[in-house]
Amino acid sequence: xxxxxxxxxxxxxxxxxxxxxxxxxxxxxxxxxxxxxxxxxxxxxxxxxxxxxxxxxxxxxxxxxxxxxxxxxxxxxxxxxxxxxxxxxxxxxxxxxxxxxxxxxxxxxxxxxxxxxxxxxxxxxxxxxxxxxxxxxxxxxxxxxxxxxxxxxxxxxxxxxxxxxxxxxxx
Numbered sequence: 315x316x317x318x319x320x321x322x323x324x325x326x327x328x329x330x331x332x333x334x335x336x337x338x339x340x341x342x343x344x345x346x347x348x349x350x351x352x353x354x355x356x357x358x359x360x361x362x363x364x365x366x367x368x369x370x371x372x373x374x375x376x377x378x379x380x381x382x383x384x385x386x387x388x389x390x391x392x393x394x395x396x397x398x399x400x401x402x403x404x405x406x407x408x409x410x411x412x413x414x415x416x417x418x419x420x421x422x423x424x425x426x427x428x429x430x431x432x433x434x435x436x437x438x439x440x441x442x443x444x445x446x447x448x449x450x451x452x453x454x455x456x457x458x459x460x461x462x463x464x465x466x467x468x469x470x471x472x473x474x475x476x477x478x479x480x481x482x483x484x485x
Contacts, residue, residue: 365430365484368404369449376400376463393457397433397445400455405431407483413443420483425468428452431484434468436476443478 362370382390386399394413401407410416417435428434428448436444446456452468466473 363430365405366449369400369430369447369455372400372404373449373455373463373465375403378462378464379457380462381457381459391457391463393445396455396457396463397447400447401483405484409433409483413445416445417443417479417481420481423480423482425477425480428468428480429482431482433481433483435478435480436473437478438476444476448480 376388376391376396379388379396380390381392383392384395385391386395391399394411394416397413397416398409398411401409409419413435416433420433423432430448430450432448434446434448434454436446438444444456446454446466449455449465453465454468455463455465458464458466468474468477
């Protein structure tokens with residue numbers, strides 16, 4: 315029995331010697347940097363041409379200005395006044411004050427063919443029209459009753475269901 319104990323101890327010692335030694339792995343550095351989402355979207359266009367640059371400049375001036383029916387200032391503005399003033403300031407082009415009259419200017423373009431600077435119109439009620447300006451591929455700047463001056467997508471289900479027409483005034 316004593317002999318068996320000595321053999322077991324020897325086997326344990328020998329088996330410990332037969333294992334392959336490996337280099338210890340360096341400790342992984344842990345990052346203390348916390349990644350957080352940006353709180354405000356950048357709204358920087360991917361490709362910036364002169365039209366897009368002029369529109370983003372106007373957008374930045376008016377960003378988050380609240381909606382006010384009939385408004386014409388930073389205290390409050392409505393959609394058609396925003397479109398009118400943006401066109402005047404960005405392109406020195408005068409267009410009518412009301413969305414229903416703006417919708418008669420230029421010429422119609424299909425929703426698939428819109429480009430920067432095109433006007434976009436929506437039927438938001440029986441006799442209510444809403445206007446905006448295409449600023450990028452499917453994005454338009456306008457005045458939301460809830461968010462004020464903002465950028466929305468034509469693919470948003472609400473705007474998709476209310477879409478009426480697009481008009482091109484710029485060359």
